[in-house]
Amino acid sequence: MNTTTLISETKPVKKLHIPNWLNNCLTGDQNDPHNSLICRAFNFAYSLHEGQYRKSGEPYIAHPVAVAELLRDLGGDSEMIAAGFLHDVVEDTEITCEEIETLFGANVRQLVEAVTKLSKYNFSSKKERQAENFRRMFVAMAQDIRVIVVKLADRLHNMRTLEFLPPEKQRLIAEETKEIFAPLANRLGIWHFKWELEDLSFKYLNPIAYNNIKNLVSERRKDREGRIENVIAIVNHRLNSLGINPIEVKGRPKHLYGIYHKMELQHKEFDQIYDMAGVRIIVNTNDECYRALAVVHDAFRPIPRRFKDYIGLPKPNLYQSLHTTVVNSNGRPLEIQIRTLEMHNIAEYGIAAHWKYKEAGNSNNTHLSSDEEKFTWLRQLLDWQKDLKDAQEYVDNLKENLFDDDVYAFTPKGEVIPLTRGATVVDFAYRIHSEVGNRMKGARINSKWCPLDQSIQNGDIVEIITSNNSHPSLDWLNYAVTPSAKNRIRQWYKRSHRDENIARGRELLEKELGKNGLESLLKSDTMQKVAQKCNFVKVDDLLASLGYGEITCMQVISRLREENKQQQPEVKTQPLGETPLATTVTKTYKEINGNKYPICGIEGLMYHIAGCCRPLPGENIIGVVTNIRGISIHHLDCPNLSTIPGERLIPVSWNSGDSKSRNSTYPVDIVIEALDRVGILRDILGRLTDQNINVSNAGVKTDFGKPALISLTIDVQNATQFRYVINQIKNMSDILNIRRVSEVSSINK
Template sequence: MSDGYSRLIEKIKENKLNCDLSIIEKAYNFSKAAHEGQHRESGEPYIVHPLEVAGILAELELDCTSIVAAILHDIIEDTAYTSEQLRENFGDEVVMLVEGVTKLGKIPYTTKEEQQAENLRKMFLAMSKDIRVILIKLADRLHNMRTLKYKAPEKQTEIAKETIEIYAPLAHRLGISKIKWELEDISLRYLDPQGYYDLVDKIAKKRKEREAYITQITETLSVKIKELGIEGAQVDGRPKHFYSIYKKMKTKHKTLEEIYDLFAVRVIVNSVQDCYAVLGLVHELYKPIPGRFKDYIAMPKPNMYQSLHNTLLGPEGIPFEIQIRTWEMHRVAEVGIAAHWKYKDGGGTNSTELDKKLTWLKQLMELQKDMRDAKEFIDNLKIDLFADEVFVFTPKGDVISLPVDSTPIDFAYSIHSAIGNKMMGAKVNGKLEPLSYKLKNGDIIEILTSSSIHGPSRDWLKIAKSSQARNKINQWFKKEKREENLLRGKELVEKELKKQGLTFSQLFKAEWVDILLKKYNFNTLDDLLAGIGYGAVTAAKIITRLKEEYKKTLKPEEIEALGLDSAVQVRPEQKKKAVPENGIIVKGIENCLVRLSRCCNPVPGDDIIGYITRGRGVSVHRRDCSNMVNIMENDDRLIEVSWYTSSNVSYKADITVMVNDRTELLMEITNVIGEAKIPLKAINARTTRDQVAVMNLTLEITNTEQLDNIIKKLKKVKSVFEVTRNKQ
């Protein structure tokens, strides 16, 4: 047996998991045989990865089925084995979990982003059936992040960005802080390596004096807690993880020296009564800073987190943070929702209690029902479920959690869609406030309704913060304004067809429309058109999809003749007179083969001359081209040429950008080009030993003025010290 397998068995025994080790061994042998001959980028045998993922789940004290599924989680995706073969050996439950974390198979997607969004959407749907799917996926992502150094730099950035936008906030939602913190810190290391290592270095320099300061406080507290008669308490200092410090410095524009609570003092006791007793003691010893106290014991976070939090002025007037909790609260704070899978005496989890903890997941599934576009679903997910929270109260004292900056509209729809649809106003803490009022922690909200109100206003879509509220508002318009939406949808489709020079009969064939109805979950063509009308999907996206099907029925020459390869079709009646090839007019000759010379890359605005080649037509050069200077006066093969002036003709121009290498550089360069609406046709970049990035860019331009403007803009980008046009 491998070392990884031995470590896994030790963790299972150490955490006293009620697990049949013979099943674990069977899964290990099955997975090892299936992945035989496969290696990771690190060079390790592939079996190391599933064993490490299973080990992370064992640390979270998950059940045996989850650990077996983790060992087998890449079988369907990466080997020749099928779901049926897994089912025969390990049963339906294991297969359901493995399929939940398996990416979508051979389904065609327009873009990589769409495929990624659909994979995430599938994962969330599987997660709604069994939350263990996402726990396996989080463990899988954590081990992949730990070995990210073996990936290519662009892949590192892509994976780290997805991790910090989706997986770390998801770990937070599920209350698994130990995974959340590690995912955030590793992501930061790859997204802003300079910022990360600079922060690590600065913290290390003053670590000793900070630790001495915290030790002074913890020793004082330990003595005083014992004097109070509280037994079994643990007092220690916990350094904050790097990403939370980095984020605070960025959002609050502070230097490290201005952030004092880099360490938090944590007190763990045996009972809730002891928690409040310690809080009273702390307030006697140190002065609390007003407005910083949070009681998450009386009002737990939606992710089950409980603790008392406060910030106080310690010795010498330096602030520090304190957290007070029980041992059980501490365990839940570390492993969150995974705490429910600690099987004791063969008993399972309380499903009713678990459902209460996952109300946000029900909201997610409700949101997904009417979200036709996978990317839009993920974008809304980032805004809604993973935003910072604000806690407000109903008049009866019930706590409602909403995204930060939520309004009374969000509150009303979180209670019930009928209340939102009939809302005429809102009272906040007994006072009438506008619907655009941003809710604050502790606000008491009373929604005023009227039977004379016949639904929401479209303006509410701009005010509402949560996707749950926006989705319910859109649902109302979808149902109540169907005829209006249908008419608007038809108009938008006609407009897009006209723009692209196509007709309804060309694209809207029954078999092609059926593909779209299934993809976007509509029943009929009218439903699809109404969906376009109320914004569920765009006309441009639908036309693009149908155009792809239409092109499959045409020959290459027909596609070219109709101009279907271009993003925007020019209708026949819009076409102007024929444009000379390459936009060059050759004096005295028509329909002549013309090519722009690559030695000097001429573009409109350059002074040019033609050279009659043998068998290759006219080669066009800049007059100052080094290849032309010597023969300019004596060669009778020179011919006068001029530019055909039209914005419809584009030319390729090569430029070189020299810049001191840094993070996010490529993104900023491409953003400048994108904002100027200049097509970037090719890019080639390298970094010298002196950390100078050399970028060779090929742009599609219409004249030298446009080229000069983009060169000026690129020179203004931070760290760029030279931009030149390639003449040779």
């Protein structure tokens, strides 16, 4: 590294600490297209980011330089490196994607645009923003796999400098990195990105455990290295005596999160984890891999059921290697990996070892090539995400499909189907294709008929029996383990009741916007744009999803208002009645004169809302004079009123014109009966969050074979909002019944 003066045509001379490779590009032959693109991209980013600083205090351009260097170390081409320099200019400056294309070409524009966050768009929740970012990134990734590599390099450097952010933001970013980006690096086979992302996430999510393991590993390093060197000497001697000349035999330390994960998974203490380091043997050919395995098993005692052949059965990310665990001369277990140099390059660099962008002058060959076609999980992910509109559901599905597949089953024709551990026949059927799952009427495992909830084991041969007259059952939701299979089952039910859902969605919009003009609005270009913003192709798709409860009326109206504001900036001053939306907006912002008391009839008196019935604005109420706490406000149907003398009752009513009361919230206790499944409480809370409803208390009671009872205290503004929220929860597929605890009203599905 050195300090070099960088000259920009539009900015004053500045000094920046840069790596030698970049300095060589800047001072090298500018007629070389490779050098020229990198230099132009750097100088352009340098001039745009000048005057911007990171939280660490260093110039902002240091971050793009670090990202570009990570991409160069992976063997990235000049377009990738240029995108590394430019990946933040659209988000952080006034430069547009069109200008990027004009200056640097369509491929660089595509890379930059795909990794740019959607910070300039409005979303109803952080979860929706996150889901849309990932959705957009994966669509672009299918067109150019380099997109995700640029994004991973960006995330890795941000994680390396995370210490300068506030603790809460550190945890949020680290959690997302652990759940999405580290598994994604693993899926792409970029191992050294994966382990560093995991370790850095571990550092911020569990700093005490991180530091403890770090110190313990450091204390025992010398003893561990001595044992490894002894094993290496034995292996080298045995291999050479058989005429096998290994390219490399070296120790391989296990990263800190890997040790912690094994401790948690196996419920062991640090002293009980023996394979904190291993040995990697790199040879020349596949044949030598198996011969070396025989040598290892002859020199050391192999541990039963701890051998894995990833050469004959590669992982979905193309990883190949032989793994075996043996007991060394000290009586300690030791993992040994055996692979060829080509396999090692794929293990370290993953997808980078399979890029085909430099083929015979075809600079546009940036789609998945024949080698990358083996990444079937990406194709499946893109297929599954088409029907996932709910933000929480999309992110959950993404997490599930990024993690390692632990079980490998076979079709009768010998095709390998990777599955998550615990997956059932239902998951297997939907993993093959959604139509196979939808038409399944039975299954055989190893030629024997089996129930649909049968878990699949490694090496099972699974045959799915289909029929055109078969269709999914709601019971399958209890059989399926993977969110993707459960989503496909729900999607079938939505499609099979599509007309009913469209009618219901239309009815919900009619209640919110009014009947007049609704038909013309639904047929308008405005509504078509709203549907597209909600990730639907047609307005009918939007209505069906609304009717099913996949999206909420508030989300649709929010998008409608955004679109209306773009088309009619002065909508608030327009006369009432031009469109249903104009009416809604005007009423919302209309200034209403009223007194400052939320309840009429007790002005100036002390009062409180009765805890027995907790009435809401919009419901019929009555006041009761108490001895100590002033006036107690009850629901008119409160059963406790029957014991109150008539002289203590005061007629009261809600003041609907009070602006203060519209900003107040009132607690309501509800009990929800739902199918007992993993994630049901999370899904309900997510639906409430979409409505900006606060939950002040929550509890769950379960009993085997019975529905789950979920008790919630929610804060709402009035009875109308409460009814709307109840309807949104009722529309969820697994909800059986909802009731208000006060027993004033009961809402049955």
